[in-house]
Every structure is written in structure tokens, then in C-alpha cells.
Amino acid sequence: MPTMTAAERRERDRQEFNVFLATCPSRQLLDRLSDKWVGLVICALQPGSLRFSELARAVAGVSQKMLTQTLRSLERDGLVEREVTPSVPVRVDYRLTDLGRSLLPLMAAVQDWAEHHMREVTAAREEYDRAS
Amino acid sequence: MPTMTAAERRERDRQEFNVFLATCPSRQLLDRLSDKWVGLVICALQPGSLRFSELARAVAGVSQKMLTQTLRSLERDGLVEREVTPSVPVRVDYRLTDLGRSLLPLMAAVQDWAEHHMREVTAAREEYDRAS
């Protein structure tokens, strides 16, 4: 198995994966990343590991069902690790994997953008609604 | 009206907007940005303005209804501009606004991440499914 440079790996990925193709696996992955709760959960885990209930409190508005579902998919995709402490009652902690942590700055950047450009978007909406 | 430094504006936004609050307007904006098609449409418009039909072809798999709906919301939020040429048949072009262009690198980064980490995610899924 020949060694590849980083540039060669990028080129190989570029040929094999393309989010603009409807059936490409990376498109499905992008859909997961675009999930309503995925970004918030990942950023909530930035400071370190959190228990299920702490996570539920951090991400306001998420239902227990949606949080469980989101965490399962993140765990399956290798972005989050789950650790169970078999005490009574049971204690479950979640933390980012290295892969999940590599995604963190991107998700945080989008959230920052939303917070910092809210005023301009609001102004644009009022303008649009007035015109129509 | 006193002049604010960029740092002061950031601090004001930080106090007023927080995506982790369920009812915060920025949370709704984040939900829009997390839409399945928003990122793809914005990145498709990166090279320059595109007609409706060109956009539909660039973003494979999007239906005409979804593309229209996505473009309307982007236009309303001030991220995309719509230009109508009243010829027969009519010609409609879309292009990013400055605000939309400021979001472009963030969306592109997430898509790049999806394409470049697909293998690791696939491996994680196989591992997870084998274990369960």
C-alpha cells in the first residue's frame, strides 16, 4: 500500500465524494450535519463531557426523544463517545471524539454567524415584507 | 448615537442573541441555515449569478418546489438577490448578496468536512453496527 501525501488524499476524496451529487454518501452526511440539533449538541459538548440531563438543559428546547436520537446518530457516526457508569441510578456521560472535535469549530462558526448577523437578517426581512 | 467599536458590538450581540435559548431569534435563524438545501444553494452560487434552471441542475436532487421555497427564504433574509429579465420566456437570475457571501466560506467548510471525513464516518458506522 503506497504512502499518499495529504494532497493526494484530498484529490482522491474530491473525485470520490461530492455533496452536489444527490446519491453521494457525503450528501447524506451533510444532511445529518444539517440536522436541527446536531450543531447545538456538538457545541454544547465543547467544554468537556456532559451527562444526559446536563446536555438536555444546555440545549434548551430539545425533547428527550430528539436528544436521544441525535446522540445515537452522533455516536454511530463516531463524533461522540458514550460512557456508562453502572451506579444506581445509572450515570451516562457524553463527550466529543477527536473526529467530533474537528467539526466543532465549523459548527461554532455558523452559530456565531447567526448570532452576529441577526440584526441584518431582521432588517432584510422587514424590507422584504414591506415591499410585498 | 455613540459610536461602537467592533468589540462593543460583539458584546452587545452576545448578550442579546444566543442560539442555545429556545426562543431566541438567532435560534430560528440557525434552523434556517441548517436547512437541507440552504448550504448547497449558497455554495452553488459561489462562482457568480445563476439562472433558476442552472441552479436546479447544479443542486442535484432538489425539486422545483423546494428550490423555489429555499430561494424565497434566502431572498427574504437578504442572502440572495433575484433579478428578473422580462423577456419571453422570462429569465430569472440569482446571486449572493454581500451578506450571503459572508456566509459562504462557513457553509463550504462544512461541506468540505463532509467530503473529507466520509471514510472515517463510514468506518465508525460499520464498527457501531457490528457491535450492536
Place this chain on the structure above:
DNA sequence: CGGAATCCAAAGGGATACTG
């Protein structure tokens, strides 16, 4: 060509009850 409008099936997601 670039939509708007309607219909309808499928998926999303909340509330509740129950369990180890």
C-alpha cells in the same frame, strides 16, 4: 422558463407511559 397552487403520502417530532 419560472414559477404558484393543490393534493397527498411520508417523515418528523411532541406527549405520555413504562422500565432497568
Place this chain on the structure above:
DNA sequence: CAGTATCCCTTTGGATTCCG
């Protein structure tokens, strides 16, 4: 505490038709 399972309402979104 941290889920799973079920019910059921709401939203999403594709297919189709029609229009300027």
C-alpha cells in the same frame, strides 16, 4: 437517571397541473 415504546398530530416535500 436515562432511556424505550407507543400514539398521534404536524410538517415536509414530491408529483402534478396550470399560468404569465
